[in-house]
Amino acid sequence: MTAENFDLLKEKLNGRVTDDPFETSFYTRDMASFPGFLVKLMFRVGAELAARPQSEEDVRQLVAYARDNHMAITPRAGGTSAYMNAVPVSGGMVMDLTGLSGLIRLDKERGVAEVWCGTAWSALEKDLNREGFTLCSYPSSAVSSTVGGWFSMEGQGIGSMAWGCFHDLVESAHVILASGEEFDADAAGPRPLSLFAGKEGTLAIVTRLTFKVVPLAEAAYHVSFAAPSAIVAAKIMDMAEKGPVKPFNGHFADRTCLDFQKRMGYEVPEVSGFLVTLSYRGAAADMAACRAYAETIRLKTGVRLCSDETAAEEWEERLYSLRIKRNGPTLLAAEVILPMARLNDFYGRVKKLRQRVSVYGHMMSGQQANVMAQYYADESQTLRYLFYLAKTKKINDAAIACGGRPYGTGVWNTVYLKRSRDPASLAEAREAKERLDPENRMNPGKFYRPPKLMPPALFGLACFAANLGSRVLRIGRRR
Ligand SMILES: Cc1cc2nc3c(=O)[nH]c(=O)nc-3n(C[C@H](O)[C@H](O)[C@H](O)COP(=O)(O)OP(=O)(O)OC[C@H]3O[C@@H](n4cnc5c(N)ncnc54)[C@H](O)[C@@H]3O)c2cc1C
Structure with missing residues (x-):
């Protein structure tokens, strides 16, 4: 990246993008604790840029900048996932989407709400309650996790027993691909909504979602x-x-x-x-x-x-x-x-x-x-x-x-992919990734295959040895 066009980006974003190592360091971990030496040995953790867009236009500018500079983008929201799903492992830009927040519109007749992706579930529930409405479902991390984050993950939580998976409650999502192309994905079409659900930010940035809500229960x-x-x-x-x-x-x-x-x-x-x-x-x-x-x-x-x-x-x-x-x-x-x-x-x-x-x-x-x-x-x-x-x-x-x-894949659970996902759906997901993100710039290093330094057989062997060691050394027995 040239200093000149970075300065221009900063100006366009009104300072909401930074290359300050102190600020980018906030995005180098998630809910789980892994020993730093191990993580550093295996991945290039951390981003060169951290951006905090506050509008769809900001996201557009950032995506265009990343495209022109062949830069990876790691979407990040509440950061409540635990498998490095939202931690950059290939440098580039981490895009903190929590600034795109709030209820855009509530259609009471149809029982649907359009919501910015970075809206936290608990905050959204309060807004809906004021209007006499409520969420069908939400994750138990609702205080910090976001609408876009849950759509990008498994979408099952409180309320799913009655309403099923959140992915199925979504009517449409506005997505922006790494190429800068953007569109509303819905049930039909060559790039349907289901393609983006649960893909952990590896295909596109979801900026807003329209989904079912219901009147408050009596x-x-x-x-x-x-x-x-x-x-x-x-x-x-x-x-x-x-x-x-x-x-x-x-x-x-x-x-x-x-x-x-x-x-x-x-x-x-x-x-x-x-x-x-x-x-x-x-x-x-x-x-x-x-x-x-x-x-x-x-x-x-x-x-x-x-x-x-x-x-x-x-x-x-x-x-x-x-x-x-x-x-x-x-x-x-x-x-x-x-x-x-x-x-x-x-x-x-x-x-x-x-x-x-x-x-x-x-x-x-x-x-x-x-x-x-x-x-x-x-x-x-x-x-x-x-x-x-x-x-x-x-x-x-x-x-x-x-x-x-x-649950979830991120980086760490890629070692279980072969044993836990059916081969046809995995092949389909890989095909979509190659088609929609041929340069592999959206959240690279996650979801589709284990990292080169962590082949499942080696991972299995290391864990087997450690678990044997635990037995011999009686580690964990008294806790
Ligand atoms: C206490 C606790 C309870 C939990 N309960 C549940 C539960 O009930 N059900 C459940 O499914 N999970 C649960 N989780 C896991 C986690 O909270 C959820 O997966 C949550 O939906 C993640 O949302 P987030 O906003 O924190 O996303 P992040 O952790 O920031 O990101 C998650 C993934 O989504 C991608 N992403 C985020 N936003 C976007 C976007 N707008 N566009 C494209 N990609 C995006 C990121 O790149 C990343 O891969 C829980 C976690 C904790 C700590």
Whole structure:
């Protein structure tokens, strides 16, 4: 890049683009902690430029600049993903999209909202509520994660039990390709919306989305069950799915997860296996049927109901599952997608890890659950930390063995691609990447194949050795 045209860009962006290493350094990590030496050894982490567009026109200018200078672009929003999805690994420009924020329009007749990509879910919900509307679904990271970020990831979270995947609620998205070409993608056409959903920013920048929203519900009902085991927890979810009214949300936490919360001073219910909570919303008249069905579930499974306060609190705290991180110093997590019917099998495998692992999950659509397996470690003890990190491979392997897969791809989960994605859909995605981004400038180094320095066989061998080492050295047994 020449100093001259960079100065021009700065002028056009009103200073919202910088090459200051201090400022670009804010974008060199995400929710997960990986030892710096390992990351530096394998990738060129960090961007030469950090840009904070505040309008679609800003994005256009930045994309044109990147195109003219053959520069990579890493879209970044809330930064709540954990597999380096939004961390630049090939230099270039990191584009922080959180400045494109807010509700553009709400069509109350049709029940659709057009929203800027960088809008945080919680903020959007507040705006919609003021208009008498509400979101169909949102991720449990809603406080910080954004509309464009969730569309670019898996799109399953709170509300998906009732409404399915967020990708299917989207009517259209405005996308800008690395070439600068832009268009509205919808269900039809040679470059349909589905092509861009869940592609982790590797095909285009999504600047705004139009999607379904609904009028505020009249009433809500929350109920928590004390399930003695994973088998019973899965049975409750199965019955809830098949009940007369679908719950808006279902989530569960195992005893270890509750113990971790208790250690921090929170009051938790006495539950030996799993605390399972169902949340219904809808017409006031429907709530009596939901209550009656909860009683049917209780009778058929023989479980105890927790107090109404517990159920209400579980709902209120649904966006704060990460609060146990404060017990730290580090909270390691493997997030997986699992058929709910295999929860018990998965749980048994995780509990064999010789590591205290807490299990927390949300129901998604299609009888699947988004499960977070979390455990404590200390990243300041770099060598020992590597042993702890390797345990996430065992959790991901357990999910794959149970018919599930790791959540998201980014960089780190590319090593599981062959085992977790069907070859036809992977080939299709690679073909689209070559067609829409032939110079490989949109979020390169992610999603499609493992990095050269991290072939799956070598990764597997290193994790196997580390896990064997953990056993011998008894790492993690007392935590
Ligand atoms: C506590 C916690 C709870 C979570 N709960 C859920 C959950 O319920 N469901 C779930 O699916 N995930 C969940 N996640 C994972 C994560 O929060 C989600 O995937 C979230 O949607 C990411 O959004 P973000 O705005 O933070 O995106 P980022 O992390 O900034 O980016 C994610 C990916 O999307 C790309 N991207 C972002 N914005 C755009 C855009 N406008 N155009 C093109 N590409 C873009 C980035 O390049 C990156 O590859 C959770 C994470 C945490 C920490």
